[in-house]
Amino acid sequence: MSKELICRLNGISKIFPGVRALDNVSFDIYSGEVHAVVGENGAGKSTLMNILSGVYPAEEGTVEFEGREVHFKEPKEAQEAGIAMIHQELSLAQHMTAAENVYIGRMPKKGIMIDRAKMYKDTQDFLDELGIDYISPKAIVKNLSVSEQQLLEIVKAMSFRSKMLIMDEPTASLTEGEIKFLLKIVDNLRKNGVAILYISHKLEEIMEIADKITVLRDGKHIDTREKKDMDEQTMINLMVGREFDQSAHREFMSDYETRKPILEVEHLSDARGRVKDVSFKLYEGEVLGLTGLVGAGRSELLETIFGAHMKTAGTIKLDGKEVKIKNTEDAINHGMALIPEGRKIQGLFLKMSVEDNMTMVYLKRLKSTLGLLNKNKVKGIADEYVDKLNVKTPSLQQCVNNLSGGNQQKTIVARWLMNGPKILFMDEPTHGIDIGAKSEIYHIIDDLAKEGVSVVLLSSEMPEVLSLCDRIMVMHHGELRGVLGHDEADQVKIMSYTLDSAANDAKESQTA
Amino acid sequence: MSNQTGTELSAKKSGKFGQVMAKPEMTALVALIALCIVMCILRPETFPTPTNVFNIMRQFSLTAILAVGMGLIIITTGIDLSVGSVIAASAAFGTYIARANEGTPGIIVLLLILGFGAGMGLANGLLVSKVGLPPFIATLGTMSIGSGIALLITNGSPISYQPTWISVFGGGYIGPVPISVIVMAAIVVLGFIFANNTMTGRNIYAVGNSAPAAKLSGIKVDRILTLVYVIEGLLAGVCALLLVGQMNSADPSFGKSYEMDVIAAAVIGGISMSGGEGSILGTVVGAALMGVLKNMFVQLAVSGYWQTVILGLIIIGAVAIDSVRKKRATR
Numbered sequence: 128m129s130k131e132l133i134c135r136l137n138g139i140s141k142i143f144p145g146v147r148a149l150d151n152v153s154f155d156i157y158s159g160e161v162h163a164v165v166g167e168n169g170a171g172k173s174t175l176m177n178i179l180s181g182v183y184p185a186e187e188g189t190v191e192f193e194g195r196e197v198h199f200k201e202p203k204e205a206q207e208a209g210i211a212m213i214h215q216e217l218s219l220a221q222h223m224t225a226a227e228n229v230y231i232g233r234m235p236k237k238g239i240m241i242d243r244a245k246m247y248k249d250t251q252d253f254l255d256e257l258g259i260d261y262i263s264p265k266a267i268v269k270n271l272s273v274s275e276q277q278l279l280e281i282v283k284a285m286s287f288r289s290k291m292l293i294m295d296e297p298t299a300s301l302t303e304g305e306i307k308f309l310l311k312i313v314d315n316l317r318k319n320g321v322a323i324l325y326i327s328h329k330l331e332e333i334m335e336i337a338d339k340i341t342v343l344r345d346g347k348h349i350d351t352r353e354k355k356d357m358d359e360q361t362m363i364n365l366m367v368g369r370e371f372d373q374s375a376h377r378e379f380m381s382d383y384e385t386r387k388p389i390l391e392v393e394h395l396s397d398a399r400g401r402v403k404d405v406s407f408k409l410y411e412g413e414v415l416g417l418t419g420l421v422g423a424g425r426s427e428l429l430e431t432i433f434g435a436h437m438k439t440a441g442t443i444k445l446d447g448k449e450v451k452i453k454n455t456e457d458a459i460n461h462g463m464a465l466i467p468e469g470r471k472i473q474g475l476f477l478k479m480s481v482e483d484n485m486t487m488v489y490l491k492r493l494k495s496t497l498g499l500l501n502k503n504k505v506k507g508i509a510d511e512y513v514d515k516l517n518v519k520t521p522s523l524q525q526c527v528n529n530l531s532g533g534n535q536q537k538t539i540v541a542r543w544l545m546n547g548p549k550i551l552f553m554d555e556p557t558h559g560i561d562i563g564a565k566s567e568i569y570h571i572i573d574d575l576a577k578e579g580v581s582v583v584l585l586s587s588e589m590p591e592v593l594s595l596c597d598r599i600m601v602m603h604h605g606e607l608r609g610v611l612g613h614d615e616a617d618q619v620k621i622m623s624y625t626l627d628s629a630a631n632d633a634k635e636s637q638t639a
Numbered sequence: 640m641s642n643q644t645g646t647e648l649s650a651k652k653s654g655k656f657g658q659v660m661a662k663p664e665m666t667a668l669v670a671l672i673a674l675c676i677v678m679c680i681l682r683p684e685t686f687p688t689p690t691n692v693f694n695i696m697r698q699f700s701l702t703a704i705l706a707v708g709m710g711l712i713i714i715t716t717g718i719d720l721s722v723g724s725v726i727a728a729s730a731a732f733g734t735y736i737a738r739a740n741e742g743t744p745g746i747i748v749l750l751l752i753l754g755f756g757a758g759m760g761l762a763n764g765l766l767v768s769k770v771g772l773p774p775f776i777a778t779l780g781t782m783s784i785g786s787g788i789a790l791l792i793t794n795g796s797p798i799s800y801q802p803t804w805i806s807v808f809g810g811g812y813i814g815p816v817p818i819s820v821i822v823m824a825a826i827v828v829l830g831f832i833f834a835n836n837t838m839t840g841r842n843i844y845a846v847g848n849s850a851p852a853a854k855l856s857g858i859k860v861d862r863i864l865t866l867v868y869v870i871e872g873l874l875a876g877v878c879a880l881l882l883v884g885q886m887n888s889a890d891p892s893f894g895k896s897y898e899m900d901v902i903a904a905a906v907i908g909g910i911s912m913s914g915g916e917g918s919i920l921g922t923v924v925g926a927a928l929m930g931v932l933k934n935m936f937v938q939l940a941v942s943g944y945w946q947t948v949i950l951g952l953i954i955i956g957a958v959a960i961d962s963v964r965k966k967r968a969t970r
Contacts, residue, residue, distance in 0.1 A: 430855075433855070435854060435855060454857075454859065455854055455855055455856070455857045455858075456857040456858075456859065458857070459857040465855055467851075467852075467855050472849060472851055472852065473849070473851045473852050473855055474852055474855075475848075475849070475852060476844070476845050476848035476849055476852060476853075476915070477848055477849070477915075478844075478848050478911075478915040478916040479844060479845070479848055479915070479916075483841065483844070483845075487841070487845055487856045487858075488856050488857055490838045490841060491838060491857075498837050498838065498839070499832070499836045499837060500836050500837060500838060500841070502836070542856070
């Protein structure tokens with residue numbers, strides 16, 4: 128089938144509060160082609176896909192689809208125009224049949240009744256057409272495996288006669304065999320002239336399936352190349368090849384021999400299988416980076432140590448002594464603190480005041496006679512930290528929901544700092560906050576380390592990790608892939624630990 | 640520190656008065672005051688008399704006592720449908736044992752009734768926190784169990800209670816003030832202090848705002864959830880005690896459909912059903928508003944059937960005013 132231009136992106140930009148998620152991105156997509164889009168976390172891939180599939184509009188630039196300029200107001204319009212997106216989190220109705228899911232919201236009717244016979248037959252036809260005949264149209268979705276559900280999403284997309292299919296990390300949770308099959312289906316679609324925009328972190332897989340590869344970095348379009356002009360190493364270099372301000376980094380620790388580990392984690396595994404046999408040491412006054420892909424088990428590692436999840440194996444030592452941490456209260460009593468990811472759900476008490484939010488953990492120390500709170504002391508300490516961390520709020524009684532993201536984050540930081548922690552876990556502390564607040568948080572981390580507080584900084588942002596951390600741990604599928612000293616760490620090295628790549632697997636088998 | 644470059648605060652500038660008026664319980668308070676003024680004008684001889692005022696207060700005292708606990712439960716995003724039947728069951732339980740063992744001291748009866756109420760509350764709490772049932776379902780179940788127990792113990796008709804000092808407690812007066820009103824006042828004050836000035840109270844709000852965030856802040860979420868239901872069970876026991884004292888009997892129909900009045904009082908008083916906010920004083924204002932309204936209907940000789948209709952309108956109206964206000968605030 129001939130390859131025709133089907134979609135053209137012209138200078139697409141998208142601005143979120145504090146970040147330019149996409150900056151003047153332009154490239155072309157052809158029918159009958161698998162076009163891979165790669166980039167680090169936060170490079171703008173998802174934003175781009177969301178614009179193409181009508182989730183939100185671009186601020187600048189235009190999208191041309193089949194020669195016409197399009198402005199989708201909602202995903203439904205994109206779908207009708209022939210662009211379908213398969214999200215990473217599948218969105219099928221679990222208790223309905225496969226066919227019902229394909230035709231959800233537009234089931235064929237006979238009079239006022241649903242024409243089930245036609246619905247099942249048509250679904251079967253689509254399944255046959257794609258070569259997925261082993262799924263029954265009458266199967267209940269919750270009984271299907273993840274890969275089967277994924278395939279069903281493809282069937283659903285194709286039942287709209289979509290001309291362009293966007294796939295967001297379709298193989299993230301599939302097994303080897305399932306991936307092979309999925310890639311075969313993708314190949315079939317390509318032969319039928321469908322354009323496929325394929326997002327993946329698995330470079331090996333991209334080299335196998337893609338015709339063209341586009342690299343995004345920091346919201347900018349870096350390059351689009353034919354596969355023959357690309358290899359895995361080039362891709363990694365393009366993905367991370369940003370220069371960042373080296374002068375911004377801290378005074379790194381080097382005298383590890385003289386310092387003692389404050390936290391020793393040995394062979395830790397959690398009940399849900401998200402953390403597998405992880406061992407590491409955290410030294411006094413150290414900033415230890417923790418990075419890896421989203422879903423690599425980084426947050427789960429910290430939360431398990433913090434007593435928020437059940438551990439099934441492993442020991443935790445503080446100052447050389449083994450401790451039992453059954454719940455978060457134990458962890459807090461041992462001088463730990465955790466600033467969680469997901470500010471609005473795990474961090475803030477949105478309907479409560481700045482003061483309440485700040486003092487939630489500290490209150491215990493202020494308890495006086497009869498268990499009554501000493502409101503003056505509460506107010507005093509909250510006031511002190513509003514000044515110390517430069518939290519912009521009209522008053523302590525202000526509802527925390529009315530603050531900006533950066534000030535909300537500083538409120539949470541204050542909650543833990545006033546407790547005087549010895550060990551501070553920070554999970555994506557600068558996620559979604561503006562540059563000013565970001566640099567303030569960096570200063571706080573630096574100051575804490577100087578005071579001897581040990582910090583684990585979980586972050587997906589490479590420059591942040593490289594400029595702040597004494598050592599960097601990289602996690603991958605629940606395991607610790609490696610620990611790099613600040614002198615040996617660079618973006619390319621971290622990236623190669625982070626990604627699934629053939630080169631890396633080879634390296635692993637060598638070291639094993 | 641560097642300059643703030645983030646989005647500016649969206650907080651509206653308003654004076655102290657504006658801030659106070661913006662509290663959700665204020666709608667109900669203004670309505671309550673307005674209603675009282677109207678009644679003073681319409682019925683100057685019969686409404687603003689001490690007898691009538693204490694009468695009204697006596698009538699809404701049980702609702703207000705229960706609303707304190709219900710408020711705490713709703714703040715944790717829960718609900719308790721079983722309050723009414725817990726009253727019936729604990730009253731029947733205590734009275735039955737007192738009757739079977741003649742000469743049982745009042746204090747034992749008191750402990751039996753309060754203990755039974757707290758026990759039922761504990762069952763609710765554990766079902767919600769440990770078993771993980773939705774509060775609506777858990778308490779729907781115990782509601783039925785409670786009234787079943789009351790019917791079984793009493794065999795379907797009231798059983799009498801040999802008067803002790805408990806009778807004074809339920810039906811007595813100190814000067815012109817009914818003792819039940821004093822009990823209500825004490826519980827409301829304690830409840831208010833508990834919610835606002837203790838760490839446990841603060842933790843209840845925290846759990847209602849976000850259970851995951853509360854957990855990560857070292858709060859034992861299960862314990863807090865259990866506690867609020869135990870408190871409500873205990874308060875139901877207090878109401879059972881007052882009713883037994885007042886009637887010198889235990890009637891299986893005690894507390895029937897109280898849960899609706901109590902939930903209505905909490906909601907009218909500005910406790911949000913989505914949890915995490917609201918004031919305990921608001922619940923009392925809600926109960927008072929409903930009490931004054933009922934009195935008004937009697938004084939103006941409006942048909943009792945209308946009362947039911949109007950009460951429904953008030954519940955909807957009170958919450959509607961609040962949601963409209965919130966919608967405007969977020970715009």
